[in-house]
Amino acid sequence: MTNQPLLVTDGLEKSFGGVVAARDISISVHAGETVAIIGANGAGKTTFVNMVTGYLTPSAGSISFRGRDITGLSPRQTARAGVRRSFQIAQIFPKLTALENIIIAEIAAEKESVGLTTPSLVRSRVEAGMALLARFGLESMAQRRTGTLPQGVRKQLDIAMAAVSNPEMILLDEPTSGVSADEKISMMDSVIAPLKSEKATVLFIEHDMDIVRRFADRVIAFYEGTILIDDGVDVVLNDAKVREFVIGGVYA
Amino acid sequence: MTIDFTKDWRNVALLAVLLAAAFFLPSWLRFLLQTALAGGLVALGVMIQMRAGLVSFGQGLYYCIGGYAVGLLAAKAGVAEATLVIAAAVISSVVIALILGPLLSRYREIFFAMLTLAVSMILYGLLVKAATLGSTDGFNVPPVTFFGFLPAQEARGDWTYVLTALLVVVACFLIARYLASGAGALLEAVAENELRLEYLGSSARQAVYIVYVIAAAVSGLGGALAAIATGHVDPEMANWTTSGGFVFVALLAGRGSAIAPVLGFFLLELVRTYALDIAPNAWQLILGAVMLAVILLLPDGLWSLVRRAPK
Numbered sequence: 001m002t003n004q005p006l007l008v009t010d011g012l013e014k015s016f017g018g019v020v021a022a023r024d025i026s027i028s029v030h031a032g033e034t035v036a037i038i039g040a041n042g043a044g045k046t047t048f049v050n051m052v053t054g055y056l057t058p059s060a061g062s063i064s065f066r067g068r069d070i071t072g073l074s075p076r077q078t079a080r081a082g083v084r085r086s087f088q089i090a091q092i093f094p095k096l097t098a099l100e101n102i103i104i105a106e107i108a109a110e111k112e113s114v115g116l117t118t119p120s121l122v123r124s125r126v127e128a129g130m131a132l133l134a135r136f137g138l139e140s141m142a143q144r145r146t147g148t149l150p151q152g153v154r155k156q157l158d159i160a161m162a163a164v165s166n167p168e169m170i171l172l173d174e175p176t177s178g179v180s181a182d183e184k185i186s187m188m189d190s191v192i193a194p195l196k197s198e199k200a201t202v203l204f205i206e207h208d209m210d211i212v213r214r215f216a217d218r219v220i221a222f223y224e225g226t227i228l229i230d231d232g233v234d235v236v237l238n239d240a241k242v243r244e245f246v247i248g249g250v251y252a
Numbered sequence: 253m254t255i256d257f258t259k260d261w262r263n264v265a266l267l268a269v270l271l272a273a274a275f276f277l278p279s280w281l282r283f284l285l286q287t288a289l290a291g292g293l294v295a296l297g298v299m300i301q302m303r304a305g306l307v308s309f310g311q312g313l314y315y316c317i318g319g320y321a322v323g324l325l326a327a328k329a330g331v332a333e334a335t336l337v338i339a340a341a342v343i344s345s346v347v348i349a350l351i352l353g354p355l356l357s358r359y360r361e362i363f364f365a366m367l368t369l370a371v372s373m374i375l376y377g378l379l380v381k382a383a384t385l386g387s388t389d390g391f392n393v394p395p396v397t398f399f400g401f402l403p404a405q406e407a408r409g410d411w412t413y414v415l416t417a418l419l420v421v422v423a424c425f426l427i428a429r430y431l432a433s434g435a436g437a438l439l440e441a442v443a444e445n446e447l448r449l450e451y452l453g454s455s456a457r458q459a460v461y462i463v464y465v466i467a468a469a470v471s472g473l474g475g476a477l478a479a480i481a482t483g484h485v486d487p488e489m490a491n492w493t494t495s496g497g498f499v500f501v502a503l504l505a506g507r508g509s510a511i512a513p514v515l516g517f518f519l520l521e522l523v524r525t526y527a528l529d530i531a532p533n534a535w536q537l538i539l540g541a542v543m544l545a546v547i548l549l550l551p552d553g554l555w556s557l558v559r560r561a562p563k
């Protein structure tokens with residue numbers, strides 16, 4: 001781990017009218033870490049991810065990535081800076097095949113060019129797309145129209161699309177929600193392993209503490225828009241307040 | 253839908269063969285084809301925007317700009333050289349689209365449709381008021397020359413047909429290339445999930461701007477070829493009823509091939525000609541019924557019959 005953190009947020013705040021969805025969110029994440037974000041529904045987890053990825057502009061505070069201030073950049077600009085995300089509800093192109101989804105992601109990630117001169121299905125893109133699908137265990141889905149695929153597969157594809165440009169950081173919003181309990185672990189295995197093999201730094205929002213224990217190096221617990229505790233997995237999951245307000249309150 | 257247009261050039265090649273053979277059609281029918289090809293290019297402009305989920309209800313704007321560019325040069329400025337007047341028609345369309353594009357590319361759905369309509373109706377209004385340009389009557393366009401050569405009266409039809417067929421094939425080929433390109437594939441992404449596209453690092457607005465300008469270019473060419481074919485331009489070219497016809501053809505023909513709107517336009521003109529003969533008062537009824545049937549039975553248009561094997 002280097003000394004310079006990859007992502008730093010300082011005093012992030014977001015209010016919607018009177019509702020304060022996030023307050024004083026200050027965290028730093030180092031390259032290579034896998035961080036779980038836990039917290040009850042409405043605790044502000046998605047709001048935090050939305051701020052970091054440029055969908056929401058913070059009411060106060062700042063975000064820096066690789067030492068560069070990215071506060072207030074658009075989703076497109078943060079994506080280009082190397083911060084990518086997946087969504088609680090899979091965001092894909094449902095009328096297209098899985099391979100076509102990935103190819104769109106490849107075209108979108110290419111720098112500068114508007115792509116008028118190169119055919120979309122140029123062999124290099126198709127091969128890279130198939131290789132990526134294979135890494136995520138989705139090669140059998142390549143020619144399937146994605147709108148009708150099961151929710152779990154769509155979410156895997158969503159994550160695979162975000163991983164197209166080998167981003168340095170990827171934020172996963174509830175990757176296992178909507179996936180049946182006995183498939184959660186294998187689903188996480190199939191997405192975390194390919195991300196880690198490309199050395200991505202991963203933040204993931206998760207409600208299942210078994211998953212947290214298995215995949216995270218560190219846990220940040222949100223409670224009513226603030227950070228309750230930010231520490232190692234065992235420390236956080238055994239913390240009295242976390243047990244009362246986060247795990248006990250909702251998951252018992 | 254699919255982003256795969258890699259083989260559409262084959263359809264364009266087929267169109268080229270068909271148009272070459274059509275040279276020998278009876279002249280009334282070939283003339284019908286020639287004007288349909290011109291209009292078909294505008295429907296093609298509508299169709300490529302539909303791939304981005306956008307319906308232009310004012311594509312007549314560029315049809316009219318292209319037509320008037322040719323008309324003004326040939327009738328008022330004394331420049332009748334085909335290459336020059338056609339280039340001028342395309343360039344003026346592109347310039348206007350480059351200016352309007354940044355505004356229009358911010359809008360979607362009904363707002364885009366209404367804005368395109370509004371802009372075309374402004375041009376319509378201006379032309380109707382322009383007494384020196386013949387107001388609602390428009391004006392006649394003298395025959396064009398080919399590198400200085402003016403064909404004899406009875407050969408003009410042959411010359412302009414060949415010119416039209418050539419340029420339509422070239423335009424369809426270039427549009428097929430565009431649809432097969434990366435920029436073309438992004439149109440599908442704009443239609444389906446703009447938010448996702450932005451989060452992948454690409455600009456939906458830029459993709460829309462590009463398709464809007466390309467659509468203007470091809471529609472301006474259509475207008476130029478129509479003016480050359482009919483020897484006449486009038487403000488109806490920009491009227492919303494004309495634009496509605498282009499939308500109708502684009503929907504009817506489908507988005508599966510660059511040649512679909514061009515063939516669709518001809519098919520419609522044929523049906524209209526015979527329907528007007530057989531049942532003069534039922535034309536609108538037939539049109540409506542055909543539209544209804546296509547929307548209900550073939551939501552991807554008539555071309556989906558050609559592209560039989562769905563994945």
Ligand SMILES: Nc1ncnc2c1ncn2[C@@H]1O[C@H](COP(=O)(O)OP(=O)(O)O)[C@@H](O)[C@H]1O
Nearest residue numbers: 016019021039040041042043044045046047048
């Ligand atoms: N766009 C919005 N407008 C108004 N309130 C919002 C908006 N987004 C989130 N909130 C509110 O902010 C709080 C945190 O929401 P969210 O970040 O989605 O929670 P989580 O992802 O932890 O379940 C909730 O009270 C939610 O109702």
Ligand SMILES: [Mg+2]
Nearest residue numbers: 045046047088
């Ligand atoms: Mg959430």
